[in-house]
Amino acid sequence: MNKVDTILYCRWVIPIEPHAKIYDNYAVIIHEGKILDVLPEAKAKEQYSSDDIQHLTDHAVLPGFVNAHTHSPMVLFKGLADDLPLMEWLNDHIWPAERKWLNDEFIADGTELAIAEMIQNGTTCFNEHFFFPEVMAKTIERNKLRACIGATIINFPTSWSQDENDGFTKFQAFYQSLPRTGLLTASLAPHAPYSVTDEMLVKINHFAGEHNLTIHMHVHETAHEVDESLEKFGKRPLRRLYDLGLLSERFQCVHMTQIDQDDVELLLETGAQVTHCPESNLKLASGYSPVDLFLKKGINVALGTDGAASNNNLDMIGELRSAALIGKTIAKSAAAVTAAQALRMATLNGAKALGLANEIGSIEKGKAADLIAINLNHYNTRPIYNPISQIVYSANNTQITDVWVAGVQLLKNQQLLLIDEQQLQAKARKWQQRLQ
Amino acid sequence: MNKVDTILYCRWVIPIEPHAKIYDNYAVIIHEGKILDVLPEAKAKEQYSSDDIQHLTDHAVLPGFVNAHTHSPMVLFKGLADDLPLMEWLNDHIWPAERKWLNDEFIADGTELAIAEMIQNGTTCFNEHFFFPEVMAKTIERNKLRACIGATIINFPTSWSQDENDGFTKFQAFYQSLPRTGLLTASLAPHAPYSVTDEMLVKINHFAGEHNLTIHMHVHETAHEVDESLEKFGKRPLRRLYDLGLLSERFQCVHMTQIDQDDVELLLETGAQVTHCPESNLKLASGYSPVDLFLKKGINVALGTDGAASNNNLDMIGELRSAALIGKTIAKSAAAVTAAQALRMATLNGAKALGLANEIGSIEKGKAADLIAINLNHYNTRPIYNPISQIVYSANNTQITDVWVAGVQLLKNQQLLLIDEQQLQAKARKWQQRLQ
Numbered sequence: 018m019n020k021v022d023t024i025l026y027c028r029w030v031i032p033i034e035p036h037a038k039i040y041d042n043y044a045v046i047i048h049e050g051k052i053l054d055v056l057p058e059a060k061a062k063e064q065y066s067s068d069d070i071q072h073l074t075d076h077a078v079l080p081g082f083v084n085a086h087t088h089s090p091m092v093l094f095k096g097l098a099d100d101l102p103l104m105e106w107l108n109d110h111i112w113p114a115e116r117k118w119l120n121d122e123f124i125a126d127g128t129e130l131a132i133a134e135m136i137q138n139g140t141t142c143f144n145e146h147f148f149f150p151e152v153m154a155k156t157i158e159r160n161k162l163r164a165c166i167g168a169t170i171i172n173f174p175t176s177w178s179q180d181e182n183d184g185f186t187k188f189q190a191f192y193q194s195l196p197r198t199g200l201l202t203a204s205l206a207p208h209a210p211y212s213v214t215d216e217m218l219v220k221i222n223h224f225a226g227e228h229n230l231t232i233h234m235h236v237h238e239t240a241h242e243v244d245e246s247l248e249k250f251g252k253r254p255l256r257r258l259y260d261l262g263l264l265s266e267r268f269q270c271v272h273m274t275q276i277d278q279d280d281v282e283l284l285l286e287t288g289a290q291v292t293h294c295p296e297s298n299l300k301l302a303s304g305y306s307p308v309d310l311f312l313k314k315g316i317n318v319a320l321g322t323d324g325a326a327s328n329n330n331l332d333m334i335g336e337l338r339s340a341a342l343i344g345k346t347i348a349k350s351a352a353a354v355t356a357a358q359a360l361r362m363a364t365l366n367g368a369k370a371l372g373l374a375n376e377i378g379s380i381e382k383g384k385a386a387d388l389i390a391i392n393l394n395h396y397n398t399r400p401i402y403n404p405i406s407q408i409v410y411s412a413n414n415t416q417i418t419d420v421w422v423a424g425v426q427l428l429k430n431q432q433l434l435l436i437d438e439q440q441l442q443a444k445a446r447k448w449q450q451r452l453q
Numbered sequence: 454m455n456k457v458d459t460i461l462y463c464r465w466v467i468p469i470e471p472h473a474k475i476y477d478n479y480a481v482i483i484h485e486g487k488i489l490d491v492l493p494e495a496k497a498k499e500q501y502s503s504d505d506i507q508h509l510t511d512h513a514v515l516p517g518f519v520n521a522h523t524h525s526p527m528v529l530f531k532g533l534a535d536d537l538p539l540m541e542w543l544n545d546h547i548w549p550a551e552r553k554w555l556n557d558e559f560i561a562d563g564t565e566l567a568i569a570e571m572i573q574n575g576t577t578c579f580n581e582h583f584f585f586p587e588v589m590a591k592t593i594e595r596n597k598l599r600a601c602i603g604a605t606i607i608n609f610p611t612s613w614s615q616d617e618n619d620g621f622t623k624f625q626a627f628y629q630s631l632p633r634t635g636l637l638t639a640s641l642a643p644h645a646p647y648s649v650t651d652e653m654l655v656k657i658n659h660f661a662g663e664h665n666l667t668i669h670m671h672v673h674e675t676a677h678e679v680d681e682s683l684e685k686f687g688k689r690p691l692r693r694l695y696d697l698g699l700l701s702e703r704f705q706c707v708h709m710t711q712i713d714q715d716d717v718e719l720l721l722e723t724g725a726q727v728t729h730c731p732e733s734n735l736k737l738a739s740g741y742s743p744v745d746l747f748l749k750k751g752i753n754v755a756l757g758t759d760g761a762a763s764n765n766n767l768d769m770i771g772e773l774r775s776a777a778l779i780g781k782t783i784a785k786s787a788a789a790v791t792a793a794q795a796l797r798m799a800t801l802n803g804a805k806a807l808g809l810a811n812e813i814g815s816i817e818k819g820k821a822a823d824l825i826a827i828n829l830n831h832y833n834t835r836p837i838y839n840p841i842s843q844i845v846y847s848a849n850n851t852q853i854t855d856v857w858v859a860g861v862q863l864l865k866n867q868q869l870l871l872i873d874e875q876q877l878q879a880k881a882r883k884w885q886q887r888l889q
Contacts, residue, residue, distance in 0.1 A: 095835070096842035100791040134832045299778035300846070302787045329846035330833055335771075339778070342735035351738045355536040394878070396570045397766055397850070399531070400885035406532035410736070410765035414833070415851040442830070449836035 022424060023047040023069040026058055027078040027390070029404045032380035033365045037357035039404055045078055047386040050424040055380055073419070075394035077404045079360070080379050081141025081387040081420060082333035083367025085292045086233070086271045086321025088147045090119075090127025092134060093448045094326040103239070103301050111326060118452065119176035124149040126444045128156040133436050134331045136162065136427050139417040141387040144269075144292075144321065144371055146206045146233055148177035150191040154201055160435055161425050163387060165371050166195075167206025167233045170221065172213055181207075181217045189224070200423060202230075202371070204269075209235040210254035211242055215261060222263045231372050232263060236270035239303050243275045255280045264289040269370050271321065272297075274304035281314060290317045290370040293362065295339040297323035308340060309348035312358060319370035320362040332414045337363040341409055356409035386424040392416050458860060459483040459505040462494050463514040463826070465840045468816040469801045473793035475840055481514055483822040486860040491816055509855070511830035513840045515796070516815050517577025517823040517856060518769035519803025521728045522669070522707045522757025524583045526555075526563030528570065529884045530762040539675070539737050547762060554888065555612035560585040562880045564592040569872050570767045572598065572863045575853040577823040580705075580728075580757065580807055582642045582669055584613035586627040590637055596871055597861050599823060601807050602631075603642025603669045606657065608649055617643075617653045625660070636859060638666075638807070640705075645671040646690035647678055651697060658699045667808050668699060672706035675739050679711045691716050700725040705806050707757065708733075710740030717750060726753045726806040729798065731775040733759035744776060745784035748794060755806035756798040768850045773799040777845055792845035822860040828852050 023046075030043040032055065044061030046054040054065070098110035124147075135143060142163035145153060150168040157164045168191055169175075170184040178184035192203050205221045207213040213221075225232050236254055237243060246254045256279065258264055264287035271292040273280075284291065293306045311318050320340055322331045337359040344354025368378025377387045391408055393399070395416050398407040420428035427434055461483070466476040468491065480497030482490040490501070534546035560583075571579060578599035581589060586604040593600045604627055605611075606620035614620035628639050641657045643649040649657075661668050672690055673679060682690045692715065694700055700723035707728040709716075720727065729742045747754050756776055758767045773795040780790025804814025813823045827844055829835070831852050834843040856864035863870055 093836060095838075095847060097838050099839070099842045099846060100788055102786065102788050106787065130832075130835070137832050296778060299782045300787065302781040302785055302789070305782070325847075329842070332833070332849075335849075339775075342732060342775070343779070345738040346735045346740070349738055350538065351542065351736065352536055352538050353738070396566075396573050396877075397768070399566070399878070399881040400529060400888070402531075402533050402885065402889060403535070406535045406765070410535060411531060411761075413768075413771075413849045413851060415849060441832075442835070445835040449838065452836070453838060 018066045019064055021046050021048040021053060021065050021067050023071070024061060024065055024067045025071050025073055025078060025388070025390070026061070027073045028075055029077040030055060030380060031077055031079045031360065031405060033080055033361055034379040034381060036361065037405065045380060045388065047421065047424045050386055052380060052382055052384050052386050054382060071419070073390045076390040076392050076418065077408060078380070078388055078390050080364045080377065081389045081422065082139050082363045083319065083371065083378060084135065084140045084143040084321055084331065084333055085269070085319035085367040085370050086294055086323055087131070087143055087145060087331060088324030089131035089143070089145055089153065090124045090147055091324035091326045092131040092331065093123065093127040093452070095329050097326065097452060099329070114452065116176060119148060121149065121152050123448070124152040125156050126448060128153045129160065129436070130441060130445060131325070131331060132157065132160045132162055133433060133441050136420050136433060137417065138332050138334065138414045139389040139391070139420060140331065140333055141389065141420060141422045142367070142371070142373070142377060144204070144233060148175055150188065150203070151194070154195065158199070158201060161200065161422055161427060163200040163377070163422055165202045165204050165231065167204040169206050169208050170213060170217065171208035172217070181213055185217060185220060192228070204231040204233045206233045209238070209242065210257060211245060218258070218261050218263060222261065225267060231267045231269060233269045233271065235272055237275045237280070238272040240275050253277070253280065255283050259283050259287065266290070267372065269319070272303065273306045274298050276307055281310070284311070284316050285314060290319060292319045292321050292370060293340060294321045294323040295343050296336055297327045299339070299343070301327055305343060305347045307347055308344045309350070309353040312354070317366050317369050318362050319367040333363050334408070334412055334414050338409055356405045359409050360405060386421050388421045389417055390419040392418050454502045455500055457482050457484040457489060457501050457503050459507065460497060460501055460503045461507050461509055461514060461824070461826070462497070463509045464511055465513040466491060466816060467513055467515045467796065467841060469516055469797055470815040470817060472797065473841065481816060481824065483857065483860045486822055488816060488818055488820050488822050490818060507855070509826045512826040512828050512854065513844060514816070514824055514826050516800045516813065517825045517858065518575050518799045519755065519807065519814060520571065520576045520579040520757055520767065520769055521705070521755035521803040521806050522730055522759055523567070523579050523581060523767060524760030525567035525579070525581055525589065526560045526583055527760035527762045528567040528767065529559065529563040529888070531765050533762065533888065535765070550888065552612060555584060557585065557588050559884070560588040561592050562884060564589045565596065565872065566877060566881060567761070567767060568593065568596045568598055569869060569877050572856050572869060573853065574768050574770065574850045575825040575827070575856060576767065576769055577825065577856060577858045578803070578807070578809070578813060580640070580669060584611055586624065586639070587630070590631065594635070594637060597636065597858055597863060599636040599813070599858055601638045601640050601667065603640040605642050605644050606649060606653065607644035608653070617649055621653060621656060628664070640667040640669045642669045645674070645678065646693060647681055654694070654697050654699055658697065661703060667703045667705060669705045669707065671708055673711045673716070674708040676711050689713070689716065691719055695719050695723065702726070703808065705755070708739065709742045710734050712743055717746070720752050721750060726755060728755045728757050728806060729776060730757045730759040731779050732772055733763045735775070735779070737763055741779060741783045743783055744780045745786070745789040748790070753802050753805050754798050755803040769799050770844070770848060770850050774845055792841045795845050796841060822857050824857045825853055826855040828854045
């Protein structure tokens with residue numbers, strides 16, 4: 018008998034790789050933060066023993082979700098201003114609120130609230146794009162979630178940076194201070210084609226190449242952005258990024274609601290990644306991303322919630338359901354963007370976008386033990402003919418009962434293990450009173 | 454002091470009428486099944502006493518949701534066959550399953566599972582369109598939910614009827630047997646323009662007029678349906694229904710994803726109702742209903758989940774969120790289909806569609822006490838700047854804690870009071886094993 022850290026006996030294991038596979042009555046063996054083995058329950062009982070054996074009798078166990086685009090601290094703006102035209106929402110509400118309120122305390126509290134929400138929603142890794150990266154890093158590290166931190170580089174004054182040069186300098190300092198081990202990585206996060214200069218984009222790309230970092234950027238979010246670029250640069254934003262040399266497998270294009278044939282060819286030629294944020298796109302009436310087309314062409318599509326101010330939550334199950342539903346309608350086929358594809362977008366494709374496909378995103382031997390359990394014995398999800406279908410089309414986030422990151426359990430039977438719920442409530446109330 | 458049946462002290466009351474209104478720290482007084490009063494908490498303490506006082510300290514209290522289109526027993530087909538082209542889904546899976554399995558036992562068990570799911574999702578009234586109406590009525594009556602039962606009339610053989618004439622005869626017998634008091638009403642439910650003859654439609658309309666009943670029908674669900682009608686009848690289905698005299702305020706057009714200017718004018722001229730099922734339309738890639746356009750024109754739009762086989766749930770909070778999100782994108786405006794409008798579609802507009810706007814759909818003195826409480830102290834919904842926004846864009850169905858229909862409490866602190874959870878699970882398992 019091999020003694021291991023943790024044994025999970027699972028009604029179902031959905032490993033993501035092989036695609037659309039479901040293992041019945043399987044065990045996942047966790048040791049030293051990694052997945053040591055995935056095997057039938059009966060065999061596991063012969064081979065492994067542990068002081069931490071968990072029986073997930075009604076549960077599907079999956080790799081944790083990778084939220085490939087979010088602005089965590091904006092959770093404090095959730096529902097602050099809804100149902101407004103896009104520019105009024107930004108100019109009169111979100112940007113003034115950011116200028117007025119963003120500071121270390123806001124970032125620390127907002128990040129912690131977001132982390133609590135993400136853990137309870139089954140997110141084990143997220144791709145951040147916001148200000149004050151040191152404060153975010155400290156908060157995330159303390160709460161043992163995996164994240165890639167991008168500090169937003171933008172060419173207008175914010176509470177954190179004077180301009181794009183200041184932001185880039187501050188990002189470099191942050192990057193130098195970030196430990197090269199552990200759960201945190203960093204990425205370059207230029208805001209958008211319309212808010213960063215050519216010169217800065219070239220610098221960012223050079224730095225990313227030198228340090229083998231990903232670049233995480235809003236691209237083609239709205240038709241207005243594309244029109245403006247055509248007027249100012251004589252080309253679409255994606256073509257401009259291509260001409261500047263930025264597009265590669267390390268580059269993540271977030272949103273991509275405006276697509277023509279040239280855009281598709283640039284993505285195919287360079288291997289640049291797409292990150293789809295369906296609910297934010299719908300809520301802000303930005304348009305649709307042609308996900309089925311991308312997937313059929315072999316372009317990697319990850320999934321993100323965007324910030325909670327434009328979603329309004331950090332719920333990856335809700336997001337992947339929206340991706341499947343809207344994806345079918347855009348493709349005009351009920352067979353497009355299947356449940357299994359939606360789950361893959363929310364896990365392995367996200368890992369790939371972040372350059373972490375060898376470490377996370379599927380339940381395979383040797384990968385990190387970033388895992389979640391979803392209880393399917395619930396009025397939302399019965400009868401159960403196909404657990405993948407039930408998770409994607411019927412379950413909701415509160416059915417997620419258990420979460421592990423690198424083998425450390427963060428949620429157990431729906432209870433947060435590292436975060437105090439009363440303190441969280443107090444922090445939310447404090448900001449609510451200030452901002453109201 | 455006036456002694457009453459029940460007093461609810463509510464952190465917020467969202468009455469729906471007046472539109473978008475939110476009352477802080479209000480009481481709802483329930484007596485003899487009706488809403489006796491709605492007033493500030495302090496005043497209620499002076500005026501009313503009760504043996505049943507409930508403190509809903511973190512909750513918003515709303516009128517219960519009206520699910521304006523569903524096929525309840527199909528909950529047993531939830532997730533049976535997904536991600537297939539529409540005709541393959543129907544021809545190879547759903548219709549054969551209906552032919553093979555539909556009988557009294559299936560209908561009774563399926564209806565009960567659906568009722569349990571609906572109560573837990575805050576639905577207090579639903580508009581049914583399926584077979585075996587007597588069995589459904591018995592099950593619904595026992596569980597004390599409000600419903601309008603339409604028996605599907607269709608011109609091909611089903612497990613319940615030989616053809617449209619047989620269905621119509623059986624519906625008449627059912628209608629004669631239905632008590633004229635209580636929570637149940639009936640409606641005429643011709644299946645769709647392509648599956649019922651002109652002659653039968655005229656008979657149905659005559660019967661509906663004679664008995665002042667609503668007519669509940671799938672109309673313009675797909676582009677194919679419209680094309681086929683143009684070929685066969687030389688006109689669009691809605692124009693054909695108009696020419697046959699069916700369109701009126703008593704007529705509910707379910708789906709309406711294919712709309713031209715003539716359609717809009719027919720709806721305006723006749724006052725016919727639209728029932729929007731966004732998630733089913735998305736999942737089957739049927740298209741979009743232009744809800745913002747309808748609302749701006751003053752056309753009543755109710756909301757339905759459709760059957761759980763094509764949704765895949767009976768979750769009205771999820772549905773109204775989808776309606777708001779997709780509604781903005783179709784209208785190309787983030788200000789279209791607001792949160793308050795989405796809530797109204799799911800409550801008062803539904804009541805209006807069913808001809809019950811004087812009895813249910815809002816929290817007003819004299820209306821039936823069909824109420825739900827949603828706990829907003831939850832990681833999904835904090836901070837709280839606007840409870841309507843949080844319910845529509847951030848909450849999920851499991852935050853619904855309490856449900857009353859005509860003053861009778863059916864859900865208390867998330868527990869079903871009349872339905873045994875263990876028996877429900879056993880029924881779901883039984884059908885899962887048979888159908889698998």
